[in-house]
Amino acid sequence: MEGTSVHRLLALISLLSCSTNQAGLTVSPSRSQFFKGDSVSLSCEEDNISAGWTVRRNTTKRQSECKDGWGEPDGLTCKMTYMETDDTGVYWCESREGAASSSINLTVSGGSVILQSPVLPVMEGDDVTLSCQTKTPSNLPAAFIKDGSLIRTEPAGHMTLHHVTSSDEGLYKCNISGDGESPSSWISVSASLKARLVFHLVVFTPYFISTLLMVSLYRLRATGSDLSVSTVMTPPSQAEPTLVDDYDDVTTEHHF
Numbered sequence: 001m002e003g004t005s006v007h008r009l010l011a012l013i014s015l016l017s018c019s020t021n022q023a024g025l026t027v028s029p030s031r032s033q034f035f036k037g038d039s040v041s042l043s044c045e046e047d048n049i050s051a052g053w054t055v056r057r058n059t060t061k062r063q064s065e066c067k068d069g070w071g072e073p074d075g076l077t078c079k080m081t082y083m084e085t086d087d088t089g090v091y092w093c094e095s096r097e098g099a100a101s102s103s104i105n106l107t108v109s110g111g112s113v114i115l116q117s118p119v120l121p122v123m124e125g126d127d128v129t130l131s132c133q134t135k136t137p138s139n140l141p142a143a144f145i146k147d148g149s150l151i152r153t154e155p156a157g158h159m160t161l162h163h164v165t166s167s168d169e170g171l172y173k174c175n176i177s178g179d180g181e182s183p184s185s186w187i188s189v190s191a192s193l194k195a196r197l198v199f200h201l202v203v204f205t206p207y208f209i210s211t212l213l214m215v216s217l218y219r220l221r222a223t224g225s226d227l228s229v230s231t232v233m234t235p236p237s238q239a240e241p242t243l244v245d246d247y248d249d250v251t252t253e254h255h256f
Helices: 002-017 193-227 243-248
Strands: 024-028 033-035 040-045 054-059 063-065 072-074 077-080 089-094 104-109 113-116 128-134 142-146 149-154 158-161 170-176 185-187
Touching: 024 089, 024 104, 033 113, 040 054, 054 077, 104 113, 104 185, 113 170, 128 142, 128 170, 142 158, 149 158
Parallel strands: 033 104
Antiparallel strands: 024 040, 040 077, 054 063, 054 089, 072 077, 089 104, 113 128, 128 158, 142 149, 142 170, 170 185
């Protein structure tokens, strides 16, 4: 029981510090918004290619996989050469056995402005740069909006969030005067590996210590039972004389 608890703790640390066998979906170019007509490659990154990972999606049309007409499968990669607005949806990797990766949201805009933002969750403490882009690349002034409220207007169309925290999570969009507004994209902030490790250790340590105490008490009680004295009556041996035999062997002589 004690060994099992130790193995659980070691397994937890290993899980947090190492990568798992679950596939991850990567997007190239790495952004969450695209113009109509753009191309993109979606790849399932996984060492075990025999698991049969494939890219799937759920759009307003239906749920389907890459080979169903909207993409060109190439091993673990799905290529989309001309994106349409109805390609907007949720994308993920799925194995032959039904295991699934984390999903991402891709938006295809028919308008003239998009927000270039990270497609994957950003790590707490990192710097994140958001760019407001038109179909023809430019550095026009852009207003950046989070959860419906104006953050600030940047003259070059780029805004950097320094040392992001969970409070920076939210729905972002941008606006370029005279060109229009981008669709909204959600930006997620994930805890750093160190923070997740500390969190799990804080949660797990009381259980680990209490388990060790229970095991120690159990062993102490078991040891005490083994050391208890049991009274056993052993019959006298045939070779040992009894008190009666001693009296039988005594000869008393009387002299008058």
